[in-house]
Amino acid sequence: MNSLIDILPVLLAGLSSLILFINKNWRWNILAMAAIYVSVFWMVLQVWPIGLAVVKLIAGWMAGAILGSAVKEDSGLLVDDKKVEQRFKFVIVLIIWIFSFSILQSIKIRLPIPDPLIWGGVLLIIMGILQIGMSLRPIRIIFGLLTAFSGFEVLYAGVEQSVLVAGFLVIITLGIALVGVLFIQQEEGEIV
Amino acid sequence: MSAPIIWIGIPIIFSLLLFFLRTSRLFSLIVGGGISAFLALLALTFRVESVFPLGPISLEISSTFTLLGRNFVITDSERFIVALMFAMCAFWIFGSRISGTNSFFVPNILAIISLFVAALSVQPFLYAALIIEIAVLISIPIFFQRGQPVKQGIIRFLVFQTLAVPFILFSGWGFDSAPSSVDSQATYFQAGVLLAIGLGLWLAIFPFHTWVPLLARDGHPYSAGFIFSMIPTTILIFSLDFFNTFNWLREQSLFLTISQILGIVMIVLGGLFAAFQRELTRLVGYAVMVEIGFSLLALSLNQVIGWQSYILILIPRIIGIAICTLAISIWKNKELNMDIDSFQGEFYKSSYTMVGFLVGWFTFSGLPLLPGFPTKLPILIGLSQISISSIIFVSIGLFGLFVAGFRLLAIIFTTSNNQNEIESESLLQKLFFSFGVIVLLAMGIFPSLVLNPFLEILSAFANLK
16 A cells, blocks of 8 residues: 555646646746656655655756746747647546556556556656647657656666666756757757 | 777767867868777777787777776677777768758767767667667757758657667566566567567657658758668667577567568568659658668578678668768759759769769669679578568569669659750769769679678677677
C-alpha cells in the first residue's frame, strides 16, 4: 500500500502535464514545466539518493528557464487559448488517463520498480506523446518532448542508478530546451 | 595518453573552438577538415596499446579512458571504424565549401562524429543511445536555412530520434536482466521487441520512415545527406554490438524473418516512391530507404556473407549520398526548380555535377561497375537461397530506382534552342565531383582491392566472423 506522500507527486505530474497540454499561456507553461520536474524529483527520490535526484530538478528548472528567457513580450508565440479546443483536449486527456491506468498492471509485471514511479512515468510519457501528436508549433512539440522524456527518466531511474547516465540525461534535457530556443529564434528570423 | 582522448576529446575541443570562430568559414573548414583527416590517418597508422618512441620520451596510447565510473574503450580492432568515421567527416567538411551550408555545419559535424565515436566506444555499450541523442540535438542547427521557418521534416526527425532512446535503453536493460529472470524467454522476447521499435525509429524503418523524405525536402540537402549517411552508419555499427553480445538475437528466426520482411518493404516502398517522385530533393530520401532496407536484409541473412555485406554496403552509400546531396545543394543554391522536368538540358550546363549525381544515384541502384553492384549482389545471392519471391520484390524496388535514374537521364540531355548556354563550374566543384566519381568507380571495378580492407571493422565483433 502506497502512502499519500508517494501518490502526491503522481497527482502533481498529472495536473501539471494537463495544464501544459491545455493551456497556451506562456508563463503558465513554464510554471507547469517547473512543477513537472518537481514531481519527477519527488518520485525519483524514492529510489535515488537526494544528491543525485536533485540533479533532475535543477536540470528541469534550467530547461524551463532557458525556454522562458527566449520569449519576448511582443513575440508571435504568445497565443490565446480557445475554450472549445481546451474542452476537447481535456476530454482526450481523460480518455488517455483511463487508457494509461488500464495498462499499468501489465507494465508492473515487467518493471520491478515502485508503483508510483510506474504511474508517474507512464502518465508523463503518454501526456508528452499526446502533446507531440496534437501540436504543430515547434515549441509545443519541445514541451511534449521534455514531458515524455521526463516520464522516461522516472521509469529508468528505477532500474539504473549510474551517475554517468544521470549526467547524460541532464545534457539531453538541456539540449532539448536549447533546441527549443533555436526553434523560437528561427521562427522569429534571428538565426543563421 | 589514451585513444578516447585522442579520437573523442581532441576533436570535441576543436569543435568547441571552431564553434566560436564559425564566422571565419574558410578557417573553420581548413581546421575542421584538417583535424578530421589527420585523426583518420592517425587511426590507420597508430596501433593502440603500443609504445611509440618520440625522441627522448616514449608515448603509449592506452585503449581505455574512465569517466564517472564508466569506460570509453577504443581497442586496436576498432581503429578502422574510427578511421572510417573521421575520413568521412573530412569528406563532408571539405564538400561543405561548395554546398552553401550554414556556419554551424563544420563545428557541429566535428562534434557529432566525435560523439559517434564515443557512442561506439562507451561500455556498457547501451549508454551509446544517450550519446547518439546528444549528437542528434547538436545536429539540429545544421538544417536551418536563412529566412525559413522550422519545417516539419526537422521536427519529425528530432521527435523520432528522441523517442528511440527509451526503447533502446529499456531493451538493453531487458537483455541484461533476462538471464536472471524467472521467465527469461519472455524477457528476451520483450527486450527484442523494444529493440526492434527503437531501431525502427532510429533507422527510419517502416512504419517510422516518414521523416526521411520530409527531411530531404525541408532541411538543407547537404546537411540532410550527412545525417542520412552518418546516423544510419553509426547505428548500424552500434546494432552489431547487440548481435555480437546477445546470442539470443542471432538465434531467433522470428527476429531475422521480421528484419527480412521489413527490409523488403523498405526496398519496395523506397523504389516505388522514387520511380513516381518528381521532386529531386526527396529522391535521395527514398534511395536512403532502399539502402537501409538492404542493411536489414544483410542482417537477416545471419551468415558471414551477410555481415560482410552489412559492412561493405555502408562505404559506397556514404560517398553516394555525399555527392548526390552536394549536387542537389548546388542546384538549390542556383535557385533551380527542383522538379525533375525542369532539368532539361542541365547536363550541358553543369556536367560534373550531373555526372556526380548520376554516378551516386546508380550506385544506390546497384548498376554493374559501380560499388552498389558488388556490395548488394552477395545479399541477393544469400536471399535467393532462402526465398525466390523475396528476390522478385527486391528487384521491383531496385527497378524503381533505375526508372527514376533513367527518367532523369532522358530529361537532362533534352535541349531546346534557347537553352544551350554553358555555365562554368568552379574548380573545387569539378575536383570534388571528380574525386567522388573516381572513388566510386574504383570501388565498383576493384571491390576486393578498395572495399575489402574495410572488412577489418568486423574484427571488433568476435562473434560475427
